[in-house]
Amino acid sequence: MPRTPSGRLTGKVALVTGASRGLGYATAEALAAEGCSLWLAGRDTALLGHALSDLSKYNVSLFASECDVREPESIARMFLDFRRKHKRLDILVNNAGIAPRSTLIAKVTLEDWFNTIATNLSGPFLVTQAALPLMKSGGVIVNNLSVATRQVFAGTSAYSASKSGLLAFTNVLREELRPKKIRVLALQPGATDTDIWDTFWPDAPRQKMMKPESVARALVNAILTPADAAVDELVLNPPGGAL
Numbered sequence: 001m002p003r004t005p006s007g008r009l010t011g012k013v014a015l016v017t018g019a020s021r022g023l024g025y026a027t028a029e030a031l032a033a034e035g036c037s038l039w040l041a042g043r044d045t046a047l048l049g050h051a052l053s054d055l056s057k058y059n060v061s062l063f064a065s066e067c068d069v070r071e072p073e074s075i076a077r078m079f080l081d082f083r084r085k086h087k088r089l090d091i092l093v094n095n096a097g098i099a100p101r102s103t104l105i106a107k108v109t110l111e112d113w114f115n116t117i118a119t120n121l122s123g124p125f126l127v128t129q130a131a132l133p134l135m136k137s138g139g140v141i142v143n144n145l146s147v148a149t150r151q152v153f154a155g156t157s158a159y160s161a162s163k164s165g166l167l168a169f170t171n172v173l174r175e176e177l178r179p180k181k182i183r184v185l186a187l188q189p190g191a192t193d194t195d196i197w198d199t200f201w202p203d204a205p206r207q208k209m210m211k212p213e214s215v216a217r218a219l220v221n222a223i224l225t226p227a228d229a230a231v232d233e234l235v236l237n238p239p240g241g242a243l
């Protein structure tokens with residue numbers, strides 16, 4: 001049965017990368033529940049199709065693009081399509097990310113290192129650069145980091161380096177966009193029950209993790225705070241703390 005959006009984000013347009021599943025999909029759903037128009041990005045078009053169909057119950061404008069955040073041409077194609085439908089972007093969620101299998105530094109492969117940096121660090125840079133001309137005063141950029149920016153574990157060098165690099169990028173971006181009144185929010189979730197753990201740490205105790213829907217709800221609440229009380233950093237953890 002179609003749901004009527006509550007309307008706190010009606011008239012706004014959000015683009016979410018890595019929106020096909022996990023935290024990206026949950027964020028897209030939480031935004032749609034507030035009446036926000038959505039543009040979903042991801043590499044797997046079949047999964048994106050399912051996401052579009054699942055979100056159609058919210059009666060909001062929905063589009064999706066195949067987009068690999070490691071590839072500038074792929075991002076350019078997506079924004080070409082985006083500009084045909086929308087003149088403005090209000091909320092950008094740089095969410096797409098990967099975590100290679102936990103491995104001590106001596107054994108990290110070059111492929112895993114470069115792929116993690118390309119996806120988790122260069123991806124948000126490239127997408128943000130392409131999005132900025134479409135963003136105006138009142139806009140919000142969310143970068144999905146991780147508590148790995150605050151607490152590290154052995155075996156997570158590529159992931160932690162990519163996310164700490166992204167935190168530095170996020171902090172500089174916030175200062176650069178302050179005069180334009182575009183807010184920049186550093187989302188730092190702890191362990192959340194998504195597919196990312198299948199590679200990162202397959203035996204991790206999923207029952208101790210947060211649900212992606214809970215993280216997404218907290219994020220949308222942070223996006224909705226009044227502009228004169230911006231949330232710069234949102235750190236979320238399961239009640240039991242780090243795993």
Ligand SMILES: NC(=O)c1ccc[n+]([C@@H]2O[C@H](COP(=O)([O-])OP(=O)(O)OC[C@H]3O[C@@H](n4cnc5c(N)ncnc54)[C@H](OP(=O)(O)O)[C@@H]3O)[C@@H](O)[C@H]2O)c1
Nearest residue numbers: 018020022023043044068069096097146191192194195196
């Ligand atoms: N789960 C956690 O515990 C946790 C905690 C802190 C932070 N995070 C962060 O949350 C973000 C989402 O992760 P998740 O936990 O939701 O994992 P997930 O379920 O594996 O989802 C990852 C998403 O990123 C997309 N993606 C991966 N590589 C991509 C690329 N090159 N281009 C475009 N999209 C790409 C995937 O889509 P396709 O594969 O279809 O392209 C998928 O939609 C990541 O940045 C992750 O670091 C997760």
